[in-house]
Amino acid sequence: MKDECKGDYVKLKDKVYPCSVSLTMDLVGGKWKAVILYHLIDGKKRFSELCREMPTVTEMTLSLQLKQLEKDGLVSRRVFGKKPPIKVVYSLTGFGMSFIPVLESITKWGNQVVNEKGEFVNGPS
Amino acid sequence: MKDECKGDYVKLKDKVYPCSVSLTMDLVGGKWKAVILYHLIDGKKRFSELCREMPTVTEMTLSLQLKQLEKDGLVSRRVFGKKPPIKVVYSLTGFGMSFIPVLESITKWGNQVVNEKGEFVNGPS
DNA sequence: CGGTATCCCCCAAGATACTG
DNA sequence: CAGTATCTTGGGGGATACCG
Numbered sequence: 095m096k097d098e099c100k101g102d103y104v105k106l107k108d109k110v111y112p113c114s115v116s117l118t119m120d121l122v123g124g125k126w127k128a129v130i131l132y133h134l135i136d137g138k139k140r141f142s143e144l145c146r147e148m149p150t151v152t153e154m155t156l157s158l159q160l161k162q163l164e165k166d167g168l169v170s171r172r173v174f175g176k177k178p179p180i181k182v183v184y185s186l187t188g189f190g191m192s193f194i195p196v197l198e199s200i201t202k203w204g205n206q207v208v209n210e211k212g213e214f215v216n217g218p219s
Numbered sequence: 220m221k222d223e224c225k226g227d228y229v230k231l232k233d234k235v236y237p238c239s240v241s242l243t244m245d246l247v248g249g250k251w252k253a254v255i256l257y258h259l260i261d262g263k264k265r266f267s268e269l270c271r272e273m274p275t276v277t278e279m280t281l282s283l284q285l286k287q288l289e290k291d292g293l294v295s296r297r298v299f300g301k302k303p304p305i306k307v308v309y310s311l312t313g314f315g316m317s318f319i320p321v322l323e324s325i326t327k328w329g330n331q332v333v334n335e336k337g338e339f340v341n342g343p344s
Numbered sequence: 345c346g347g348t349a350t351c352c353c354c355c356a357a358g359a360t361a362c363t364g
Numbered sequence: 365c366a367g368t369a370t371c372t373t374g375g376g377g378g379a380t381a382c383c384g
Contacts, residue, residue, distance in 0.1 A: 105339075119253050128240050157346080177384085203239075203243060215228040298366095346384095349383090353378085354376090357373090360371090360372105364367090
């Protein structure tokens, strides 16, 4: 039963998806993952830096999402120091970097949408 | 990278997002929206066709997601007939079509991932 | 500093049954 | 044919407090 490409299933780490779009959305979908990856495009960042750059995400959610991204191999986490002033640095892995073109595509479209139908705002207030 | 104002907020229909990536994920994120749009790339489809092409989505969820996509202006819904053998056709709007490049980018990346780390499967399971 | 531990709410999404 | 109507559940995501 040879279907078209669209009908084929794809499998990654014991999870089966109906198509590669579905797989992508599982890896980088959700409310924050793509945003996090976007903020890591320009290099490694500390946890607190990410917090500052994404003030609308709670620490807990950020931590959780980072962990999932790390588990899926998109982000790497390196720890410096052992006593309470610890330093943790996150960065894109090679795999994560391979996603940059998609992120740029997403950003570009989002900006277009805002330009045509929305508006840019300058403060949280 | 031209977009240096990553800290700016964007607004669309009374909703405020921390960045355009966040906006995009709100419009086409979730488990199925992007998949639905993907299946509409090659032209208009009836509800039952979409059901058949996406057997892992329930009718209810499909209906719900289509309604949201319609509300956000990405998909158009046209009804033919008024008595029980009704025919409803869904298609991408111009706005929806503007998202095709992003979908292609997503598909391409997903396929790469499967090629390098996963596998293609031919049957359901 | 960089998280966890809890607790909680909401809603996406599924199952099943029914209808104009 | 193309959906609704309910009901249920899982887990994403937030708030707050605390810890190594």
